[in-house]
Amino acid sequence: MGEKHFVALFFHSDTDGCISAANVLSGLGRARAAGARLFPVSEQKSLPSLLRGAAGRFSEIYVLDLGTADKRSALATGARVTIIDHHESRRITGKGILHINPVLGRHPTYPVSYMTYLLFGGRDWQAFVGVVADWCVALLPEFMDRIWKGWGWHGTQEDLYFSSDAGKIASAVDCGIAVLGKDRGCSLAVKALLACRTPQEFLDGRHGADRLLAARGRIEAEVGRVLSKAGVRERAGRLAILKFSSRMRVKSEVVQRFKLENPGGTVFVFQKAAGGWSFSARGPGGLPQLVRGYGGGHLQAVGGFVPERKLAPFIRKIKVKLSG
Numbered sequence: 001m002g003e004k005h006f007v008a009l010f011f012h013s014d015t016d017g018c019i020s021a022a023n024v025l026s027g028l029g030r031a032r033a034a035g036a037r038l039f040p041v042s043e044q045k046s047l048p049s050l051l052r053g054a055a056g057r058f059s060e061i062y063v064l065d066l067g068t069a070d071k072r073s074a075l076a077t078g079a080r081v082t083i084i085d086h087h088e089s090r091r092i093t094g095k096g097i098l099h100i101n102p103v104l105g106r107h108p109t110y111p112v113s114y115m116t117y118l119l120f121g122g123r124d125w126q127a128f129v130g131v132v133a134d135w136c137v138a139l140l141p142e143f144m145d146r147i148w149k150g151w152g153w154h155g156t157q158e159d160l161y162f163s164s165d166a167g168k169i170a171s172a173v174d175c176g177i178a179v180l181g182k183d184r185g186c187s188l189a190v191k192a193l194l195a196c197r198t199p200q201e202f203l204d205g206r207h208g209a210d211r212l213l214a215a216r217g218r219i220e221a222e223v224g225r226v227l228s229k230a231g232v233r234e235r236a237g238r239l240a241i242l243k244f245s246s247r248m249r250v251k252s253e254v255v256q257r258f259k260l261e262n263p264g265g266t267v268f269v270f271q272k273a274a275g276g277w278s279f280s281a282r283g284p285g286g287l288p289q290l291v292r293g294y295g296g297g298h299l300q301a302v303g304g305f306v307p308e309r310k311l312a313p314f315i316r317k318i319k320v321k322l323s324g
């Protein structure tokens with residue numbers, strides 16, 4: 001009998017994070033995967049306290065699609081910690097810590113679902129879905145081309161996200177998490193991804209995927225409502241802004257559609273939340289600097305929160321910076 005393993009996976013509660021978790025689980029082998037605990041995380045700033053809470057409970061910890069520059073909380077776990085990420089971060093090193101992040105070496109922000117697929121295995125079509133979900137199709141032309149030939153999918157990033165089966169699966173996972181909640185949605189998504197051997201099984205609603213696809217249907221309808229009449233639009237040069245309220249968490253889906261209406265420009269969507277506005281933005285680049293203090297993410301895609309009284313100055317600032 002081998003040694004006992006107590007494995008924990010902390011992963012971003014989105015499509016890229018769920019596919020990454022499924023890839024790592026599939027590579028761990030049956031015995032280790034069976035005892036693994038899953039911890040979906042929506043805010044990467046909450047990671048240090050979650051890691052401290054895991055101190056002494058695990059021998060192996062994976063941190064997927066989440067940045068951490070907090071070495072002490074990683075060391076405090078007493079576990080071997082493997083961080084695979086592509087967000088802006090600082091490199092951390094220490095006994096038992098392995099930190100893989102292409103951004104630290106100034107490489108492109110390859111999706112974590114793709115990197116975990118290379119490192120741990122998993123299903124090629126799911127890595128493809130992760131690349132579509134994280135808007136990184138253009139970064140991986142050869143990989144995408146190879147899988148396109150196998151699965152008969154083709155097109156631009158936008159075609160793939162909005163019109164292909166890959167995009168449908170990507171958004172079903174994100175919508176399932178938005179509608180069912182982080183814990184229930186992610187656990188359902190990881191199970192469905194592990195069990196579905198082909199994209200068709202997922203699209204047929206097998207292994208719990210039906211719940212995720214139903215959530216997608218509800219969100220699509222709400223996004224249509226927001227874009228057709230419920231949102232307030234504002235425009236300044238190449239900047240387009242949309243403000244709206246909704247009972248569903250739809251800003252990530254709304255921002256993708258809104259970007260389609262404004263190709264080449266920078267778009268911000270603000271959804272009313274308690275005490276302020278949560279926002280998502282897409283643009284040609286430089287976005288983390290633009291939203292510093294209120295959020296972060298990638299060069300071309302960021303999210304965050306602005307308190308009510310800061311909204312007007314925040315919007316003024318982005319207008320000035322983008323016109324300057």
Ligand SMILES: [Mn+2]
Pocket residue numbers: 012016017065086111112134
């Ligand atoms: Mn990601």
